[in-house]
Amino acid sequence: MQTCAWVVTLTADEPRAEAVRQTLRGAGPFTLGPMQGNNLAVVVETTDPHAAQAWHEWAAALPGVENIEVVFVHWEDAAPEVTHVHV
Amino acid sequence: MSMFETTRREFIRAAAMAAASAVMGSRGLAEVPAPPGGRELPMVPGVAWNKAPCRFCGTGCHVQVGVKDGRVVAISGDRLAEVNQGLLCVKGYHVGHILYGKDRLTTPLLRQNGELKPISWDEAIGIIAQRIMAAPKQFAMYGSGQWTVPEGYAANKFMKAGLSNNHIDPNARLCMASAVTGYISTYGVDEPYNCYDDLDHCDVLLLWGNNFAEMHPVLFSRFIDRKLKGDRITLIDLTTRFTRTSERADHVLTFLPQSDLAIANCIAQQVLAANAVATGFVSKHCTFRKPWKKPGDPQTLMGEPCSFAEYQQLVAEYTPEHTAKISGLPVEQLRMLGRLFCDKSKKITSLWCMGMNQHTQGTAINNLVHAIHLLSGHWGRPGDGPQSLTGQPSACGTVREVGTLAHALPGDLRVDVPDQAAKAEQLWHLPPGRINPKPGHHTVLMWEKFCTPSEQGGDIDTLWVQVTNPGQSLPHLHKLFEAKAKLPNKFLIVSDVYPTATTQLADLILPSAMWVEKNGIYGNSERRTQQWFKMVEPPGQARDDCWQTLAVARKLFDLGFPGMKDKDGRFLFHMTDANGQEAQPWIWENYYRQVNVDEKLYEEYRPFTLIKHKDVAPYAELVKSRGLRWPVVKQPDGTWKETRYRFLEEFDDYVAKGKGVQFYHSVAKDDKAFIWFRPYVPPPEVPDAEYPLWLDTGRVLEHWHTATMTGRIPQLKRAVPQAYVEINRLDAQALGIQSGDLVRLETRRGHVQLPALIDGRGKCPPGHVFVPFFDESKLINRLTLDAHCPFSKEPDYKKCAARIVKAKV
Structure with missing residues (x-):
């Protein structure tokens, strides 16, 4: 399990911002926290560490998402499968 | 799942939410106050936290490293760190994984x-x-x-x-050797006088060949966050290719390689022509410099004195019309830059990194960017000055x-x-x-x-x-x-x-x-x-x-x-x-048993730093802080004060009282900085009939340097698994190349096969290609030039002549 915390900056356009919140609430790994200004706290929990990155890219592309900052990652029981890249 | 496990997950989730909420509470504050009771670290069962700077770039973000049972298991942005205020980029939050590649070297x-x-x-x-x-x-x-x-x-x-x-x-x-020679030959001593606080105070951020969004993403966010909050600030991207930085820019000025020299001189020409020279500041704190006794002689690092009238004469040829021919920029864009520097009401921060430094005229372009800020008086206020960035920690x-x-x-x-x-x-x-x-x-x-x-x-x-x-x-x-x-x-x-x-x-x-x-x-x-x-x-x-x-x-x-x-x-x-x-x-x-070797060596080194007023803080002060900006000077009350801006009396204890501004290590020992003229000099290799394309090399967000660390982090490796050659759609069409096709890129020094990328995150103008250098299976530096700046000896990785052919499969 990998747990990430994001600060998501939403558009100032409130109907679009609300649409983003609705979309995130409806998607699997997200727990939404408080808003401060245009910033929304979000926790993302995934069993596959690769999935967190994919969700990041998905969320960043949502209309109304201006920016996503990651502030915390815990992967204690999701040790990465590190590949040998040397040729 | 056991009840214990459920509770533990809830605990970690709560810790993560608290981390995000705390960052939201503190972001955007130039000073990050510690709230009553302290700013607790995420509470995760069994995890001990300690501070460290991130291992990757030169930004200097601080992370909190979570350790359990002798292994790093968590990373949190450090909310007490002024640099990043709790934020991290995609590399930073994966930094803990760099220790655990399966192929670590473990024996001689x-x-x-x-x-x-x-x-x-x-x-x-x-x-x-x-x-x-x-x-x-x-x-x-x-x-x-x-x-x-x-x-x-x-x-x-x-x-x-x-x-x-x-x-x-x-x-x-x-x-960054060109930044060093640029600083030394301008101010007499190396390293920026200013700091990242400029990002919080500038009205205009002018990027000189710097893909800031991907190379220093946390700092870029610090600036963009102001925009998102409604600050009326402007981002100008002077660039040779369209990047993620360009996507956020108000103005994208795409110039021809090497012509940054002419563009800087053109700004100076317009400041002079508009009588917008900061006369009081310049006469009190600057002198003029030319690179030789007479045109045609070899340029020298410290050059020769030059009168204001002679300087005016040397710069005069760089009119917007003349510079447009060299740079490929429209005259109106050059005039926009000129107007910007003539406007004293706006605070301008210039930033640069490899684009200016990896340059056969690297020292010269560094000199010129300092020069236009000094000449126009866009120097010395928080948010108003030139600053180089570095790529390594x-x-x-x-x-x-x-x-x-x-x-x-x-x-x-x-x-x-x-x-x-x-x-x-x-x-x-x-x-x-x-x-x-x-x-x-x-x-x-x-x-x-x-x-x-x-x-x-x-x-x-x-x-x-x-x-x-x-x-x-x-x-x-x-x-x-x-x-x-x-x-x-x-x-x-x-x-x-x-x-x-x-x-x-x-x-x-x-x-x-x-x-x-x-x-x-x-x-x-x-x-x-x-x-x-x-x-x-x-x-x-x-x-x-x-x-x-x-x-x-x-x-x-x-x-x-x-x-x-x-x-x-x-x-x-x-x-x-x-x-x-x-x-x-x-x-x-x-x-690690008898002495703290780091402390011993550092305290032995520290007296050297006092000689040129680069006083680094005592080790014990560093232990307590998230870093301190030198000179760090002991105050009468026994505390240690860092310096946000050097050479300014308001901030720097080494400026003599009443001086206001003092370049106390100036080359001429007169407390004055040099305003340089350096001419436009063509690059050592330019596209021709045989090799018709410009080749530029550089980095991507997900990989750091040669990817020996980031290439072993699966999430980053998967995001950008291999190098590619970014090619303009028109050039690709002419060559019959589609995105994903394997192509052979050649220069006079070597060749490499790469997949083509058309309209990816970066977009080259026609006649240019770009290749990132992180991929050891596609060594792009077999193709690059070893020609270098005569003073800094820094090579030019940013421009050489290349050709591309579709590879035989």
Whole structure:
């Protein structure tokens, strides 16, 4: 399990911002926290560490998402499968 | 799932939510106050937290590293760190994984009959010492801006004080040497006068060939966050290709390679033409400089004095119309830049990194950007000034401040200035004359000499690389690295954490500890010195680079090498414990037991920094802080004050009272900065009928440097798995190439096969291609030029002539 915390900056356009919140609430790994200004706290929990990155890219592309900052990652029981890249 | 596990997950989720909420609460504040009761770290069961700077770029973000059962298991942005205020980029939040690649080097390896065989540390140290004893002047060290401050200091002292040998240079020569010569020849002393606070105060951010969004993403976010909050601020992207930075820019000005010189002169021409010179500031604090006695003579680093009238005359030809022809920018865009610098009401921050530094006229363009800020008076207010950024975590701290360059000594002193060398000998307790007054080989020359047979003048026989990967990052690799393969008498020693392109040709490989497996100190781009403690054990027999240097030094001492003694006959790295007993840190078991070696070396180094007012903070102050910006000056009440802006009386204790502004290390000893004229000079290689394209190389967000670390993090590797050649759609159509097609990219120096990328995250203009250099399976530096700036000796990775053909599958 990998747990990430994001600060998501939403558009100032409130109907679009609300649409983003609705979309995130409806998607699997997200727990939404408080808003401060245009910033929304979000926790993302995934069993596959690769999935967190994919969700990041998905969320960043949502209309109304201006920016996503990651502030915390815990992967204690999701040790990465590190590949040998040397040729 | 057990109830215990459910509760534990809920705990971690709550900790994560608290981390995000706390960052939201503090972001955007220039000063980050500690709330009553402190700013607790995420509470995760069994996890102990400690601070460290991120291992990657020169921004200097602080992370909190979570350790459980001897392993790093969590990373959190450090909310007490002014630099990043709790935020991290995609590399930063994966930084903990860099320790755990399956192919970590864990034992010393010696190449015997072509095979790498494990040997003991004693054998390895002995082999190095014997090579040095046999030919101490043919030995060289090559390090980096990833050396910690004590590691670099020990290596520098070992070479210059111990071996009387100045053949030590870092890979930072390849990334920011032009900024160094730019600062020194403008202000008389290296490193920015300003700091990241400018991002919080500027009205206009002007980026000079700098893909800020991908290279320094946390700083970019700091600026963009202001925009998102409604601040009326402008981003201008002066660039040769469209990037993620361009996507957020208000103005994207796409210029032809090398023409930044003409553009800067054009801004100066317009400031002069509009009578917008900051006359009071300039007459009081600046003088003018030209690069030669007369046009046609070779340019020199410090140039010649020049009158204002002569300066005006030299700049006069760079009208917007003339410059438009050189730069490819429309006249109106050039006029927009001119109007900007004529407007005193706006605060302009100029930033740059590799685009200006990796340039055959790197010193010149650095001089010119400082010049337009000084000339127009856009200098000296928070948010109003020029600042270079660095790409490595301690390019400033270890290379520029410790002086791990072939000509330098700690504290910005030089080996070839007798009184400065004498001062270093005094501080190092050496007999007079120990320091060799002749600068050693700079990076390009060092590798050229190593890759040249001894009988043909190749005077470097043994080369020890620490903390970097020149087999991938040097330019013109066939000439400067791969030629070694045919020279059996040359001996390459590589200290590293993973197998790399460099270890492939190594004769001796030493396994190193990395990041929080050791104590460390870094110095970031804004003069901030940052400290951390060892948190986990390195794997196998991996050991600190600094220990490796000390162990070789001690072996030489034991073998009777005279340079390893100070003038009283004591070991060069003599240190004592709290009871006054001599410590033996060269014995690994003692290294972390008897003394804090980092603290001992750093406190020995600190007096050097006082000489040119670069006073780094005492070690104990660093331990308490998230880094402090030098000069850090003791106040009457006993506290230590950092300096946000140098040379300004309001901020800098070293400015004489009543002066306002004082360039107290100026070249001419008159407290004045130079406003330079440097002419536009064409690049050394330009596209022609045979090689019709410009080739530019650089980086991507997900990978750092040669990806020896980020390439082993699956999430980052998967995001950008391999290098590609970015090609303009029109060029691709003309060549019958589609995105994903394998193409062969060629220059006069080599070729590489790559997949084509059309309309990716970066977009080249017609006639240009771009290739990132992180991929060791596609060594783009086999194609690049080793032509370099005559003063900084920094090569130009950003422009050469290339051609592209569809590869045969």
